[in-house]
Amino acid sequence: MKIQNSKRGGEVHATHRARARFGCVQHRAGRNAGTRPEPALQYANNEINDNGTLTTSFKEVGLGTGTDSVRITLTANATAVYQCFNNGGHHPKAGNKETLQSDVITSGDFPVRNGQTTGSLIVGPLDPGGFSCPSGQTLFLESVKYSNTFVSDAAGNTLKATPDPISRELHIQV
Known part of the structure; x- marks a missing residue:
């Protein structure tokens, strides 16, 4: 399945877009998950x-x-x-x-x-x-x-x- 990317005028695969979003969400959750630095x-x-x-x-x-x-x-x-x-x-x-x-x-x-x-x-x-x-x-x-x-x-x-x-x-x- 292909989706038109209106900002760039190109095509991207939906699975790649979902993976990219998931990766960013996962990264943010790991950084902001309430972990406190260890002294x-x-x-x-x-x-x-x-x-x-x-x-x-x-x-x-x-x-x-x-x-x-x-x-x-x-x-x-x-x-x-x-x-x-x-x-x-x-x-x-x-x-x-x-x-x-x-x-x-x-x-x-x-x-x-x-x-x-x-x-x-x-x-x-x-x-x-x-x-x-x-x-x-x-x-x-x-x-x-x-x-x-x-x-x-x-x-x-x-x-x-x-x-x-x-x-x-x-x-x-x-």
Whole structure:
């Protein structure tokens, strides 16, 4: 069966026209069928700054347009090495040195725009706690290391940040 196409002046087969219409309808129904994008953490990048803190920058997409903010959490295992130095700038042979290890965690609420959010979370370094130097010596933070760094959202999406582990040698007077 052939149908006259008045706009183009040509002929088209009715079955082709029906298939074309059905295909368009099917495509529109698939796009507008109420499917909501799934939240996904796209990246999480680690960096240690000059004072030994870990900054993890991230991006989460697929949050939809009905979300105003999202809670993001950063967890990591942290290590800090503190050491005493004499006033001449040398560490004594006794080697007053303390290595501290602990889990660190921080969270923040980040605004959602156009279904996505980007931001940074900061943790560390570990505090020396009760470790101190004897008279005539000064305490320095010598190095930090962060491992098992993960960024997660309230929905349970989790992404391991990179590089991991990450460490930095320092020599910062405390």
